[in-house]
């Protein structure tokens with residue numbers, strides 16, 4: 001019995017992030033605290049550009065080169081000259097072999113076909129859209145200011161401009177029910193972005209959501225609920241060849257100090273990926289535990305770090321399936337195979 005690892009294999013390279021917290025944002029979204037999430041203070045774009053140039057000054061061409069990413073604001077709503085000067089520096093770094101691809105993140109209501117075409121000509125390769133949800137109800141409850149139709153249209157515009165597409169979703173945002181998350185995943189399966197990031201909604205100090213939470217008007221989804229719902233979503237996305245490149249916010253010091261409520265754990269990604277893998281294996285391995293007696297499961301080495309979850313939390317549920325830790329062996333093939341234990 002042999003089956004492939006469910007996660008699409010990745011040619012991703014490390015990213016050099018340039019954080020432009022809130023730059024270009026017309027309003028502060030209810031849940032957003034970019035300075036806290038990224039651990040980067042607010043700075044004018046000119047100063048960010050100077051630091052970018054300094055970071056690469058004197059550097060040789062890189063092999064492999066990293067990707068350069070402008071994160072944390074609404075890039076396409078920055079003054080046109082600012083967008084152009086960021087991309088001019090990025091294009092030069094690309095010509096010099098110091099970076100590989102260039103991406104930026106923005107809102108779905110801040111993209112026009114004309115601007116995207118211009119950015120593509122200036123060397124932008126990938127666009128990440130902070131969609132959060134494709135469903136009108138949570139979008140309205142979160143006061144996002146665009147509809148699900150506009151969110152879908154933005155994804156299509158990115159594709160038409162010849163850009164790689166990344167989608168960010170926010171399970172548990174205000175107004176969201178479980179069926180909305182299912183719809184959001186369905187939309188992704190149809191739109192086929194290259195990447196998805198899943199950021200469970202958190203309550204961070206200083207945000208409008210923090211006030212709603214203090215007044216009892218908003219309750220974020222629990223860690224238990226996120227751990228129940230997201231593995232199925234991840235597995236569905238993997239199954240369509242979509243890479244899930246981020247699960248939850250990174251454990252920045254500022255984040256831990258300002259987190260008031262919500263499903264966050266420093267090892268959330270490992271935990272969710274492990275559960276998605278277990279879900280997959282439970283659909284592939286024999287259903288009766290006794291059928292795994294005397295067998296070993298050879299598993300791709302790339303699954304080793306997450307197979308049993310965070311601190312081996314999944315060991316009991318694997319044991320209930322009839323698979324003990326000693327029955328799992330790692331190999332360099334990218335498929336799983338159930339073999340007779342000849343030892």
Ligand code: SF4
Nearest residue numbers: 025028029032072073
């Ligand atoms: S969620 Fe996006 S658009 Fe809203 S304030 Fe944050 S960075 Fe700006």
